[in-house]
Amino acid sequence: MREEPTGERLTELRRTFDAIDADGDGFVTDEEFGAHFPDLPAEALGSLNRDADADGDGRLSFEEFVRIVSGD
Numbered sequence: 099m100r101e102e103p104t105g106e107r108l109t110e111l112r113r114t115f116d117a118i119d120a121d122g123d124g125f126v127t128d129e130e131f132g133a134h135f136p137d138l139p140a141e142a143l144g145s146l147n148r149d150a151d152a153d154g155d156g157r158l159s160f161e162e163f164v165r166i167v168s169g170d
């Protein structure tokens with residue numbers, strides 16, 4: 099069984115997510131990711147999104163973000 103991040107860790111992730119989510123709509127797009135990590139190559143962004151975007155809507159929700167940074 100995998101443990102969900104809780105408490106301080108989750109608060110920290112929330113803060114990071116909000117920082118990346120420039121327009122504050124609760125979802126992180128490729129563009130927002132690219133703007134936050136300008137050194138990340140477009141290919142890395144693409145594969146990141148394919149791997150992380152569990153529901154396939156083309157953007158990352160906080161839950162999806164938590165999943166990738168938790169290394170699942």
Ligand SMILES: [Ca+2]
Nearest residue numbers: 119121123125
């Ligand atoms: Ca956004």
Ligand SMILES: [Ca+2]
Nearest residue numbers: 151153155157
């Ligand atoms: Ca998604």
